[in-house]
Amino acid sequence: MHITYVLGTRPEIIKLASLIQASVREGLPFSIIHTNQHYAERMDRVFFNDLELPEPNHHLGIGSLSHGEQIGRMLTGIERVLLAQRPSVVVVQGDTNSALAGGLAANKLGIPLAHVEAGLRSYDRSMPEEINRVLIDHLSDHLFCPTANQANYLVGEGIRGGHIHITGNTIVDAALDYAETAQRRSDILDRLGLTQGKYSLLTCHRPSNTDDPAHFATLMDAVADIAEASGFPLVFPIHPRLGEHQRQAAANHHQITLTDPVGYLDMLALLQNAALILTDSGGVQEEACILQRKCLILRRNMERPEALENGGCVLPASLSASDLRSAALALLERPVVWNNPFGDGFAYRRILDTLTATADTHL
CATH class of the missing domain: 3.40.50.2000 (Glycogen Phosphorylase B;)
Structure with missing residues (x-):
């Protein structure tokens, strides 16, 4: 074969x-x-x-x-x-x-x-x-x-x-195999001046969120507001498909730290140590459940409903600033009994x- x-x-x-x-x-x-x-x-x-x-x-x-x-x-x-x-x-x-x-x-x-x-x-x-x-x-x-x-x-x-x-x-295979290695080998928290459990992580790359400059700018306003209200700075490894306009829209907010894309071990370290993950990525939703991290989904729909079952991942009522803020702050306060539905x-x-x-x- x-x-x-x-x-x-x-x-x-x-x-x-x-x-x-x-x-x-x-x-x-x-x-x-x-x-x-x-x-x-x-x-x-x-x-x-x-x-x-x-x-x-x-x-x-x-x-x-x-x-x-x-x-x-x-x-x-x-x-x-x-x-x-x-x-x-x-x-x-x-x-x-x-x-x-x-x-x-x-x-x-x-x-x-x-x-x-x-x-x-x-x-x-x-x-x-x-x-x-x-x-x-x-x-x-x-x-x-x-x-x-x-x-x-x-x-x-x-x-x-x-x-x-x-x-x-199979994302469970990788995450479980490399989680401990990432904690041991990655120094990304030190490089970015982050404290374990005292920051939020943002990933955002889907065309529905990024192709319209006005919508993307509004979304950056909303996540910066969440960072301000929670007291947790927001680190944003920016996807290569995002252009200068999107970079500037994020950089306009002092609460958001932009970084270049990061490798797998660095990303696992960022995921494992974040207080809150904000993402439009399906894979990151899964990794949040696997690694037992709270996750706000920056989308209007999703194809992984299992992620919602234990309350650790949340799909907001809308992508309006008020709905995102209320969903994020409620999620940070909510106790979660974690289970991993993905394998x-x-x-x-x-x-x-x-x-x-x-x-x-x-x-």
Whole structure:
């Protein structure tokens, strides 16, 4: 069996890491196609280093383009590699353009496709990620769902049979494996002058929050107000897709400390020691639950409702400044009995066992 992993962004690197690491340990033949959808050094190379992953076998060098041009170039490049190596299975993760292109290429060539983190739904078709994840699921031969909720969504869409598997989420594998290492090796709190449990962490990158300059500026006003009211300074590792206008909108507030993007170990350290996390990232929502940190979700909807179950993550009534402030301050005061709904850290084992057991049936 030969596995081809297709990835292109920071979340995919993190969420495929445990599978790739196990493939190395166990001598499973595999290759990695990197589309380079995230092309910034701080969003890419540093994650391979922190997670001790092998160099990708193929770099496509796609970078930042319009959705259509990006997917088209990825599809051409991935197809060329798959035709040459004819793997037993192609593995994609999540809802990125890289994952969709990998799925389309595998499907058109008749190569079995495995979707890690299958079945997530926000039911908001204005999100490009929602379209991607639905299409990938309906192309896939193996659907690896984090929880029973996602399996039920797939069944409701007419996807049935033994190729739906509840495995837990591979982000748990990575977070549990590296949390202690991050605490020991990262010095980012010292570098930023932060005190454990006395700051908030902001991540914000989704187009719905960042593409409209006026909306983004209003959102920065709101999170700065939360920092002022809580007494906790706010650290904001800014995503490379944000331009100078967004940087300036955040920098206008003395409560917000801007930093360049950080590596995986530094990010885990920031997450573990924050009093409050404010984010529009699905992966960060999951990491907040895993690491037992309070999290305010800067979105109007979400595809991970399990995060809300114990009250440690909150979806505000709206993104208005007043609703965000009241939700944040109430969350800081609320006692939480933590549980992690996303798995036990062995999702990779269930996924690889399934792929190994079924490999012969596809040859």
